[in-house]
Amino acid sequence: MSVLKAGIAATAITLNAIALPASAGAEEAPGYRYGSTDLPRSPVTLSDLDLLKKTLLFTEDDVTHLRLAGEVLSDQIEAVLDVWYGFVGANPHLIYYFTNKADGSPNTEYLARVRQRFALWIRDTTAANYDQVWLDYQHEIGRRHHRIGKNEVDAAPSVDHIHFRYLVAFIYPISATVKPFLANKGHAPETVEKMYAAWTKAVILQTILWSHPYIREGDF
Numbered sequence: 001m002s003v004l005k006a007g008i009a010a011t012a013i014t015l016n017a018i019a020l021p022a023s024a025g026a027e028e029a030p031g032y033r034y035g036s037t038d039l040p041r042s043p044v045t046l047s048d049l050d051l052l053k054k055t056l057l058f059t060e061d062d063v064t065h066l067r068l069a070g071e072v073l074s075d076q077i078e079a080v081l082d083v084w085y086g087f088v089g090a091n092p093h094l095i096y097y098f099t100n101k102a103d104g105s106p107n108t109e110y111l112a113r114v115r116q117r118f119a120l121w122i123r124d125t126t127a128a129n130y131d132q133v134w135l136d137y138q139h140e141i142g143r144r145h146h147r148i149g150k151n152e153v154d155a156a157p158s159v160d161h162i163h164f165r166y167l168v169a170f171i172y173p174i175s176a177t178v179k180p181f182l183a184n185k186g187h188a189p190e191t192v193e194k195m196y197a198a199w200t201k202a203v204i205l206q207t208i209l210w211s212h213p214y215i216r217e218g219d220f
């Protein structure tokens with residue numbers, strides 16, 4: 001086993017052992033800033049957001065099914081994160097973005113801190129109300145993937161920037177891997193399909209908003 005693979009295996013074991021308390025909130029997730037009023041304002045306006053939702057065919061019915069997905073996923077979040085982190089950990093080109101710049105080893109503390117915020121993000125995605133505060137945190141999450149803000153909140157000595165192509169590519173695994181979890185609570189297949197469609201649209205919508213820092217001024 002290569003040194004990198006051994007590092008990844010060790011990382012996976014450590015990460016699977018980290019469970020988030022059911023009552024997790026800002027105080028349990030360092031760096032989580034959803035709701036802070038001193039974040040930079042999103043350059044995307046609420047009316048831009050409305051047009052994006054329209055373009056994605058995102059309706060009130062999707063909101064209803066996202067709320068249902070939130071209930072269905074609420075006690076499965078750690079299992080979902082195990083799948084996502086397993087995927088990242090098994091792919092050196094993805095775990096790279098969590099590695100220490102100095103020696104290329106996975107930064108387990110950084111991985112664990114981001115995992116806690118990721119858990120809150122699942123909840124927030126299913127509960128989203130698409131107001132200015134939500135929009136501003138989307139901009140913040142975009143900044144955190146880009147060199148203008150990556151590593152900042154965790155003071156992580158990691159690589160500087162996540163390449164845009166992987167943000168878009170991630171939409172599929174982040175959507176498809178959730179489907180079996182949506183089907184775990186005995187809902188009718190057509191209801192599972194609607195939850196899945198709503199979840200997928202919500203992930204696409206957020207990824208578009210997160211793309212802003214990557215796109216040349218005036219082209220978004």
Ligand code: HEM
Nearest residue numbers: 094097114117118121141144150151152166167170171207
């Ligand atoms: C659809 C695509 C993606 C989703 C839904 C997603 C989701 C998230 C979430 C929820 C956070 C935490 C946000 C917060 O701080 O509150 C985060 C941070 C992070 N994500 Fe992603 N992500 C995506 C793409 C990627 C890709 C492709 C990578 C590369 C492997 C990646 C690596 C990271 C890293 C390193 C952080 C920590 C950034 C920091 O330093 O603050 N993400 N992501």
